[in-house]
Structure formats: structure tokens, C-alpha cells
């Protein structure tokens with residue numbers, strides 16, 4: 300028996316861990332920042348578990364996990380990270396398998412597409428340009444576009460407003476509980492990819508409408524209305 304199809308006019312995509320494998324660049328910028336501040340480097344797997352709630356949260360965790368840092372030190376660390384990430388952003392980033400086929404197929408179905416990420420806009424826009432993904436999206440909502448980030452549903456509603464589509468006609472595709480909770484609160488279905496970053500949480504323990512080992516699996520779950 301095949302799973303129910305969602306009647307949609309728009310699909311909202313998460314960025315880090317869903318469209319793009321950005322972990323090496325995030326880890327490189329984190330470790331250059333830790334070097335600069337005289338702190339020990341951290342393994343990639345640990346940094347992986349810190350990604351999902353935006354750069355300030357990633358940097359705070361790099362500075363305070365099993366360590367002490369004042370708010371002023373964390374602020375300095377965020378500024379340092381941003382400087383280093385500006386230089387390495389996109390350097391080792393890869394588009395995940397199946398993404399281009401999925402985006403092309405959705406475009407051919409006349410679906411409106413948006414990217415909704417917790418990554419700050421200064422890093423999101425150059426990355427979408429460098430990877431050639433920008434032309435697919437009618438709207439991009441970044442981690443600092445509004446005063447709130449995912450899991451707050453306001454960012455998903457904002458993306459739908461920009462696309463001119465009602466939230467109940469949108470589907471979210473993400474990789475973490477931040478995406479799933481935001482989608483639930485916004486009243487839209489959500490599919491999670493199993494290859495992304497889910498803050499150290501097994502992705503199959505996150506409540507959602509289905510898991511995708513490759514984004515192309517979403518095509519069998521939707522019909523354009």
C-alpha cells in the first residue's frame with residue numbers, strides 16, 4: 300500500500316543537511332574560531348550535533364560544551380566564526396544526491412519552491428548562488444530574516460506569504476526536529492531526510508509524516524493542486 304499523497308502548491312526546503320552538505324565548512328570555521336580563541340579543536344562528529352539552531356547556538360555550544368565561557372567571550376567567538384565562515388563558506392559544500400532531480404521535477408509540476416533556513420542571510424545567499432540553487436526558489440527566508448527562527452512557525456508562514464500560497468498548501472522537507480516542529484505548528488505536513496543533521500537525535504524518533512533516504516522520494520508523496 301502506498302502512503303497518502305499531500306495536495307500541495309509549494310514545497311519549503313531546509314538548507315543545511317537537506318539540500319546541501321555543509322558540515323565540513325561549518326566544522327572548519329568552528330575550529331579556526333577555536334584556534335583563534337586558544338580553545339581545543341572539536342571533532343567533526345561533535346560539531347555535527349551542534350548544527351540546527353543557527354550560528355549563535357553552534358558557536359555557544361563550541362565554547363561551552365564541557366567548557367566555560369562568559370557571554371562576552373561567546374560574543375567574540377561569534378564574530379570570529381562569522382569572519383572565518385565568510386572565507387570557507389561553500390568551499391567543501393556538496394549538493395546531496397537527488398536534490399537537483401527533485402527540484403527540476405517539482406518545477407515541472409509548477410510547484411512554488413522556497414528555502415527556509417536557520418543559517419544567517421549573509422551566508423545563505425552566497426551559498427545558494429555558488430551552488431546554482433538560487434534560481435529554483437521564489438523565496439528565501441534565513442535565520443535572521445525575522446526575529447525568530449525554526450522551530451517558530453512564523454518563518455514558514457513568512458515563506459508562504461512571499462510565495463502567495465496558503466500554509467496548508469505547503470509541504471516542508473527538512474532534517475531536524477526544528478523543521479518538524481515548525482511545520483507541525485504551521486499546520487503543514489513534513490518529510491524528513493535521513494542523511495542530514497538532527498542535533499544528535501535519531502531522525503526516526505522525530506514525529507513527522509515520513510522519512511526520505513533520498514529527496515526524490517518526496518515526488519511520490521505529493522500531487523500539485
Ligand SMILES: O=C(O)COP(=O)(O)O
Pocket residue numbers: 313314315316350351352353354357415416417418419442449
Ligand atoms: O544554521 C543552522 O544551524 C541550520 O540551518 P538549517 O536550518 O538550514 O538546517
Ligand SMILES: [Mg+2]
Pocket residue numbers: 313314315316317351473474475495496
Ligand atoms: Mg537542517
